[in-house]
Amino acid sequence: MNIGVIGAGVMGRGVALAYAQYGHNIVLVDKEENILEDAKKQIKTDFRFQGMYGKKCEDTIENILGRITFTTQLENVNKCEYIIENVTENWEIKKDIYTQLNKICNESTLYAVNTSCFSITQVGALMNKPENVIGSHYMNPAHIKSTVEVIKGYHTSEGTIDTTLNLLKSIEKEGVVVNDLPGFVSNRVLMLTVNEAIYLVHEGVAEAKDIDKIFKQCFGHKMGPLETADLIGLDTILFSVEVLYESYCDSKYRPCPLLKKMVNAGLLGRKSGKGFYVYNY
């Protein structure tokens, strides 16, 4: 299928690799050439190391990259039948993209919103055909993780759900369909846990490594909440907690001041080289 992948950050480049290595043609869009250059380098690295996570592919990276068109022009997705949007978790940015897509794409184009927390129904309301809009919440790293949370908006059609599940099957992923409320299943629970773990550091209850050790060694989790926060990106965590706070008007989602401070200081986790841990690449 011809798939437009918008946003070439942590998620977009993983989604592009996930589909391109199964033969799909990708138009990968971001706003600057240097971001696309970084994405291309990261896709090469991710492909090289995916075997360590049990992911096998017989194809070459040259062939896979040959199926990805890197572009800064959103109009270049006009021939894509399916769009997966992965831009920053910010309503104004997402809204602007969907408003443009409404004009660029066909009536039959389907839109998969890769968001941590925004309501899929709210995104659907921006579109001429809200029945063509669905949530597909890929897990990080998107080319490795086998399961995707698929969110049915108020107007999402059965056809859009079927196409999405079949497309996921074509790249050996399973979609789990849930109904739409901000944060869905995964992030209503995960973001609260991560934010509360940051409060533990903020209040001096324990250090990051000990909090993570408790989750890993006592509960058998593969990663602790603060390692997870660094993997996701602390900016994305903050945006997500803010979306939940505004959506539910519930103080339990108030973002920890330490999270805000770290984001303001540029400590974004793995993507900036430092968060709760230091990463030397």
Ligand SMILES: NC(=O)c1ccc[n+]([C@@H]2O[C@H](COP(=O)([O-])OP(=O)(O)OC[C@H]3O[C@@H](n4cnc5c(N)ncnc54)[C@H](O)[C@@H]3O)[C@@H](O)[C@H]2O)c1
């Ligand atoms: N990081 C995670 O673990 C994770 C997991 C699941 C879903 N998500 C969601 O996926 C989306 C992307 O998150 P991310 O972690 O990849 O963020 P990111 O900051 O790594 O990447 C976002 C990308 O969007 C691009 N962008 C911004 N405005 C744009 C525009 N107008 N046109 C084209 N590109 C534009 C940015 O340049 C950036 O490269 C967010 O909605 C996030 O909530 C993130």
